[in-house]
Amino acid sequence: MDFSLTAEQETLIKVIAKFAKNELLPDYMKWDREEKFPRKHWNKMVEMGLPGMTIPEEYGGMAVDCVTAGLVVEELGKGDFNCSLAVISQLLAAEILNKSASEKIKAEWLPRIANGEKIVALAITEPHCGTDAVALKTRAEKKGRVYVLNGEKSGISWTFADATLVFAKTNPEAGARGVSAFLVPMNLPGITVQKYKDLGSKPVTRGSIFLEDVEVPAENLVGAEGEGFIQVMKGFEFSRILLGLGCLGAAQITLEETIKYVKERHAFGKPLAKFEGVSFPITEHLSKLEAVRWLSYRALWLKDQGLPHGKEAAMVKWMGPQYSVEAIHDCLILHGHYGYTQEYPVEQRLRDVMGMELGDGTANACKIVIVRDVFGREFLPY
Ligand SMILES: Cc1cc2nc3c(=O)[nH]c(=O)nc-3n(C[C@H](O)[C@H](O)[C@H](O)COP(=O)(O)OP(=O)(O)OC[C@H]3O[C@@H](n4cnc5c(N)ncnc54)[C@H](O)[C@@H]3O)c2cc1C
Structure with a gap:
């Protein structure tokens, strides 16, 4: 078992993390208020090859493995969760087209997804x-x-x-x-x-x-x-893991911000971080998110090996968004009344990440997938 990243992955992640922190994060709330797609940042992500990162090179993509794609979307989620969704949606569309479309459609559409011309x-x-x-x-x-x-x-x-x-x-x-x-x-x-x-x-x-x-x-x-149905379900086995990681990215940055906040904010003559009622919930969220994070990378690794990973993807998809929402909710409360304002990104992350408790299948839908795998088809509710 080897948990280390390759030198290429380390380099790529550094670049994406810097982009997320310096360019995406400062504008995250602006796009929400303006209700606009972040075209400026999208163009930059296209330049970096992100929407087509898993597309084969012959169709203009970077042909990175799924673990690497996961690392990228997790970092994007820390900067702008919605930008991670944008990239994931194109990776899913490309996955389905690459697996199943005719050569003519692939040749026409995959390069245009990769170069950002088409969404x-x-x-x-x-x-x-x-x-x-x-x-x-x-x-x-x-x-x-x-x-x-x-x-x-x-x-x-x-x-x-x-x-x-x-x-x-x-x-x-x-x-x-x-x-x-x-x-x-x-x-x-x-x-x-x-x-x-x-x-x-x-x-x-x-x-x-x-x-x-x-x-x-x-x-x-x-x-x-x-x-069609088989194609979309197979595609979800990829996107569900990526969505989980995007949510984890958003929750992780919120926890980092909250740790900083509770170290600085004082009550009863001490920093909030000195109270175990404040620090323990943060440690619990960090522990749960870390566990789902590694399950996510294992699931992506299984996919890279061509091994079954539908059950693991479903596990990530129910836990990732739910645990992230729970963590972000607690972070909002730990920011006191400021957390409830639009001065901090925490309320937006709560609203944004909550959407992924529905999109690509609810927790219950994912648990049905797990039941089918673990109990057998005859125990499905239909
Ligand atoms: C942010 C967001 C983005 C989305 N993007 C897309 C998109 O791009 N493309 C697209 O096609 N769809 C999209 N959706 C729709 C999403 O896939 C559906 O909302 C989701 O699959 C649930 O379907 P539903 O809303 O019809 O709820 P229903 O299927 O009506 O379910 C309602 C509730 O009942 C529960 N439920 C249903 N059946 C069972 C059961 N057998 N056992 C236990 N509980 C059950 C569900 O878990 C849910 O809580 C998006 C949704 C959101 C919120």
Whole structure:
């Protein structure tokens, strides 16, 4: 067992950590207030090759391993959690396309994700179903050289995306095997987008996508018909770990800020840090986050080895966001009334990280994955 990083990883992490601290962190609250995507920082992340970091070199990516991608998103989470989400979303889209899309789609889209020219979203959730994703109703019917898509997707991140991986039923009778994935350019006729007003992660922008007789070229089918559900679930086995690490990054920086604060703030003639009622909860959060952190890297390492890691990814995804939210909440309280103001980033981190208790599957959805693995399919609730 070797926990050390390679020299390349050490160097890369130093660069990302510096960028996160000096460039992302100072603007983190600004983008929330303006509800704007941090285009300026995105361009810098593109320059560093981050959205395409796992894309093979032949398609313009850096072909880094998954552990390295995890290290990067954890550091980004310390600077601007929403920037870590932006990178993760592109790594997920690239993962699905690289595994399943036709050579033509890969050659056209992967280099454009890598060079930041295109942002690709993913739409599975619908107004009536999220956890029970197989119940989706969006329909894709083949008519000659196109598929005609009709339906509504809800709660989808990146309302300004250039294309969306849309999951739709090609065979409504076939359950999970009837779901297919399509790469849908968002400028096709028949698509409208309605933006939400969210609690947190405002720069991400989330909304509904309405598809009305949208004609998608047949070549934009990703993989074979009926493989969509498997593709997205496999993709989640990657993104769930990365999301966990992004949340841990946000919680870690909040704990660091809080340690500094409670050392400086005095009550009853002493620094707050002298009271065990203050220092012990911080140590507990640090311990839990550290445990999930190493589980995350083990899960990514398993993926790098081509070994099963779905159970570990689900474990990370339920614990990472939940433990991070709990830690950030306690940090807010330890900042006293200042923590409740917008003068400090802690309240925003609470709002932002909480979103990942839902996005990419709730804790319960992840526990269902673990039950399937540990107890067996016959013990699933459906
Ligand atoms: C910030 C954010 C970003 C998102 N981005 C995207 C995106 O880009 N693309 C996309 O497709 N979706 C996205 N979503 C939607 C997200 O994936 C869903 O919200 C999530 O999967 C839950 O689905 P739901 O909201 O329909 O809740 P439901 O499925 O209706 O569940 C409601 C509650 O019941 C619980 N529940 C449901 N079934 C069970 C069960 N069998 N056992 C125990 N508990 C159960 C759930 O855990 C949840 O707490 C995003 C959501 C958020 C908040």
